[in-house]
Amino acid sequence: MKILLAEDDSKLSKMLVYLLKKEMHSVDAVDNGNDAIEYIKLTDYDVVLLDWMMPQKSGIDVCKYIRSHDNNCGILLLTAKDTLDDKILGLDSGADDYIVKPFEILELLARIRAIKRRQPKAFVSDIIDLNNGLSINKTTFTAAYKNSDLSLTKREYQLLELLIENKNITMPRAQIIDYIWNTEDSISSNALDALIKLLRKKLTDAGSSNIIKTIHGIGYRIED
Known part of the structure; x- marks a missing residue:
């Protein structure tokens, strides 16, 4: 799922982003209401926290x-306010x-899943297809090339999903590392090089060669 987290407690926000990404969700995070609205204007989110x-x-x-802009994404309020009046106001x-x-x-994860079940028509398609026959399914966390499933590890899938969701955009190396490994402090850029190599080999073996482009000195992108 594509999730927006709007939380001004930086420690809590960082922890939630890490845990949500571990559950294979795609997460954007902001720390104030104005930025939340700007992100919502630009992106179709499944759930907003x-x-x-x-x-x-x-x-x-x-x-x-x-709600005033006819956006039916799922909304989950996170708050220390626990009176009945507060709950009624929020709902x-x-x-x-x-x-x-x-x-x-x-x-929290259970409530997110429950929101999605209650509003199946409110969510954007979880399948992204590229013109060359490569596709990902963001519900099952799987990838395929011309209808043949690819056997990817969790991080290989995360890398492929990130590049496909941002197709035709060069993703900086630092941003990719932060997205995939997040709070793991000891990760070096060599880990990304190895992951790119493994993913490229699996794509090539499936028949989809040379789809991940190296932009020297910057990062990587998938062109469609």
Whole structure:
């Protein structure tokens, strides 16, 4: 799923991004309500996670903005406010669900899945096809070339998904490393080189050769 996290607590945000990516979700993160609205204008998210008390615009303000623009993405409010009146206000503002801090990550993930089940028509297609026959399925975390499944590791799939979602855009090496390994501090650029090599070999063996382009001194991209 494509998820937007709007949370101004940097430690909590970083932890949630790491855990959500481990669950194979694609995550954007912002720390204030204005940026959340700008991201929502540009991207079709499956689920938006909103902290209630953010700078500039609150989670409630962002929630009302989303619904006033006929956006049916799933909305989950994250907040320390736990009175009945607060919960009613959040839900009446357009949120699909409400979780009180501190919360367990397993409960958060379950609530995200429940939102998706309740709103199947609100989500963008989870299958992305390229013109050369390569495709990914973001629901099953699988890839195929001309209808033949590719056997990819978790990180190989994450790399392929990132490049396909940003096709025709050069992804900087540092951004790729941060997306795939995130908080693992000891990762070197050699790890990315090795991962690119492994993914390229599997694509070549399947018949889709030379699709990942090296942009020297910058990073990589997939052209379509």
